[in-house]
Amino acid sequence: MLGRLSPTFVNSRNIWCGGFVALAVGMGIFEYINRILHSQLGENLTLGIRKKLFSSMISKNIEWFDKKERAPGILSGMFQEDVSQLKGLTSQTYALILEATVCLLIGIALSFLNTWKMALVTRSVVPFLILGGMAEQIIFWNSVKNSTKQVKDNEDQLDPYDRANALLSDIIINYKTVISLGEKNVEFLLQKYQALLEEPKRIGIKQAHISGIIYGYSQCIRFLFVAFIFYLSSIFIFKYNDEPEDTYVGVYTLFIAAIGSGSLFSQLPSVSKSKQSANKIFEIIETHKKVKKDQRYGQVMNYQQKQIIQQGEIEFRNLSFKYPSRDKKVLNNFSLKIPMGCKVALVGHSGSGKSTIANLLLRLYDYEEGSILIDGNNLKDYDVKLLRNSIGYVMQEPLLFNISIKENIIYGNSEASDDQIKEVAEMANALQFIDDFSENQEHNPSKAFKLPQDQVMHEQQNEDQNIDTTILSQGFSKKCGLKGSLLSGGQKQRIAIARALIKDPKILILDEATSALDEQSQESFNIALEKAMIGRTSIVIAHRLSTIRNCDWICVLHHGKMVEQGTFQGLSDDEDSYFYKLKSGMEM
């Protein structure tokens, strides 16, 4: 059999086979290096993007987070899914595209060398191959546009997956409320979640039909191309007496060219998805750059910016404000001067604008009308980071992180010494119960109700060896649980006061919320408040008479306007005053 083959044939067979074996080995090594390099590049890129995205998100104004498309579930999903999608836009896909392009070009070049006539004719079919790939692209983009349009027409204007993620994060964050509202509520939420997933499922199936047809076309055209080459080669051999060997090599290289071009185009949809994710991510990073410099958290100060609050005198001058998402003003021409070290209570019905004043003082939102002065300087001239460092804020519902008590306290000042931590815990009337945690485990809710997750937290707590027991008791290493769930309401509030005090702020804002506390905790909390306010300018958003009594000045707000102000006694004596009526409805 071998004897009948011409030496030229054997020779070139050996050359080609040897060439392909060398190519196979080369490809193996190349692929290995290629994958390592590109996954390294990809990982570095995603790490860099995650860092950038995080730092730009964390420095956004609160109003940015107020929008429904910025729900926690959507934003955390972006860090996982969208950032990972970016890999498709960079190293891996581009490496494959490069590989496929090189494959295509080599195939074309070799086919021209061996059988140029046939190569020339078959080139006429290439546009159909490209059309297959392009059609996949067009269909993909149309489906993205349609689904976005469909969603935009919806009241929520959000991607269905994003809406499902937002709901999921809401449920997880508020899991206690969800479960406590009973099985019916859980069932309702489950149905709602399923309903939200129905829409993307429907869109996905519709998309699958269309892209199936297009993908089928692009695959079909590749094999039609192969059939066409075979047919054409037989014509060239028998009709035009072309050399069979040259034709064989030419046909083979054209196959490679066709396969190369096919894989090139099949990679493109993942590029499209990546582009979509890149748009989402860079929109956030880019808008960070557009935010006015003075509004950015942690912005390096320019020469005009005041460093820290020296005394703590506050003046609101004709301040008017409306939230960006609303047309109605929630503060109207509000003016008030609070001398240094004074305790001022803001009272008024729910929604009268008390917390809004705190929001503006902390520059969580920016006002356009009127001004706020601190120590006679415009609030906007202070560096935002340093300003917030000089103001202690205890929120209505203090939020603790699932870290130790000590870590929660130093969250306000990571450089605080153990002595300072102990001091502020004492001032906040928290030292006693913290110490009790180390001595008397009865206080530990995780012991009373041993849920599996509590047990894990308890074990973690025992593992924590970082606390210097000579100054701080082991109680400081107790984990607080998700949102402080392992502590009582009063304990959480006192730790929040300690956290505010660790910064030694000149100004203290207390959004007092004692309604959830029992009498003993309330008393403890009030003592803590009194101690905390000594020597600081304090604004108390008051809900209880017991706190107002000790304040130097009381301002009564109604629909964002100051309607009355005076001392507790002065306002209480006037039976016609707004405060008089308000007082009778207030808790003791």
Ligand SMILES: Nc1ncnc2c1ncn2[C@@H]1O[C@H](COP(=O)(O)OP(=O)(O)OP(=O)(O)O)[C@@H](O)[C@H]1O
């Ligand atoms: N982020 C926000 N976006 C839009 N409107 C808001 C926002 N926060 C508060 N509001 C609205 O502004 C008004 C004033 O709210 P604010 O929280 O200042 O009232 P408050 O007097 O502190 O109420 P409460 O005593 O119940 O805490 C309310 O009508 C409220 O609905």
